[in-house]
Amino acid sequence: MFFQAIVFKGGAALARLAGSNGKATAKAIHKHSLELIARHGFAAVSMRMIADAVGVQPGALYQYHPTKQALLLDIMQKHLEALLKAWAKEKESETELPAIEALERFARFHIRYNIKRPDEVFIAYMELRSLEPEEFKLIEELRRQYEDELKTIIANGIKENSFKVEDAHVTAMATLAMLTGINTWYRTGGRLSQKKIEDIYVNMVLRSVGCAKD
């Protein structure tokens, strides 16, 4: 007993001496698993890899999430809820905008938000298949809520005769795919400024619904 207590120093303390953090805060786990899962995919990331990145033993992770899957669900859910909340806040400034301006505002919001959180966006789209049916339903519902925001804007534009569009749902899906696709090629410090890219996309979106800006 006595000897053991002296000889086997606490692993966290040793890890800290070796440069690791050794503090498995929920925030640190979230941050590191986000990066690892975005880079390698959920199935290719092990709890050991996450633990290493956090600077902790694998077992410590189970203080925060009961399973590996629960960790993934947490990442996706937090992302989508934050996205919805951010959009709700954006909306509340001016509630009754004409459809054209509402669409532009949505497009700019979506681009900015997604460019700032490429890992979350990628995971929320790519790892749906790693969820259990029940978890999947939960995430799909949040995603649907967000898509509905755009669908409503487009439907309003049709009603107002601002947009010449055949189908609000298909148009919303096409628009979202286009906007979200920025993440596949955009890198900070590239040829074009973020503002410039934003303008190009907004222009394309507005034109594609039949209301050219220029």
Added chain:
Amino acid sequence: MFFQAIVFKGGAALARLAGSNGKATAKAIHKHSLELIARHGFAAVSMRMIADAVGVQPGALYQYHPTKQALLLDIMQKHLEALLKAWAKEKESETELPAIEALERFARFHIRYNIKRPDEVFIAYMELRSLEPEEFKLIEELRRQYEDELKTIIANGIKENSFKVEDAHVTAMATLAMLTGINTWYRTGGRLSQKKIEDIYVNMVLRSVGCAKD
């Protein structure tokens, strides 16, 4: 020896009796791994799962691909090469089309081709990260070739003054993202016919480059 030969019947024969195929043709392996990888992701699919689907023992797969990764590379490479070949054939009918018509032709081709091969498209996009750097370069080069086809069409449209577009590259990326995104929501037998969907998207694409059709 003698007894063994009688008692332990060839596994392939037994599998065949049990309803499985037991013939690991390259085609069968390709087909089943395509489906499995598209559904579960490369990292989540084991050689055992593929072997089961084909109706064969895992070891038999190694007659056709030296590693699991080589199998993935084969799927992606075959897909992109077939895509490029199909587009080359589509082009050869009428070589010097006006940019507007060339863009419409490309859009329709892309939609049709991708809707017919959702698994290949999904894998070629999603599993890039599962490749080694050298393999990645190979696939990226094929993808770049395809993207360049659209970029050239758009650049020609700018030269001809048919398109009002700020940046050929960004416009090409945005257009491809929009078109490819159909696969995320399209299901055969849905509310809209394939022709209708095609028309809606072509309309949006043409409008987005500043040349409305109607």
Added chain:
DNA sequence: TAATTAAATGAACGTACATTCAATTAATTG
């Protein structure tokens, strides 16, 4: 400070993984 609760460790469990290989079976060829 003492008692209590929370967090982290290190080692282990059983399972599944990609891959290999000698032996067997099937297919091809002369």
Added chain:
DNA sequence: CAATTAATTGAATGTACGTTCATTTAATTA
């Protein structure tokens, strides 16, 4: 049909996986 080559099996190898847990360490509370 005999000889040869190719394909497949079944079993094994070593590794890594998610998760558990008694024990130790740290943090909180009284």
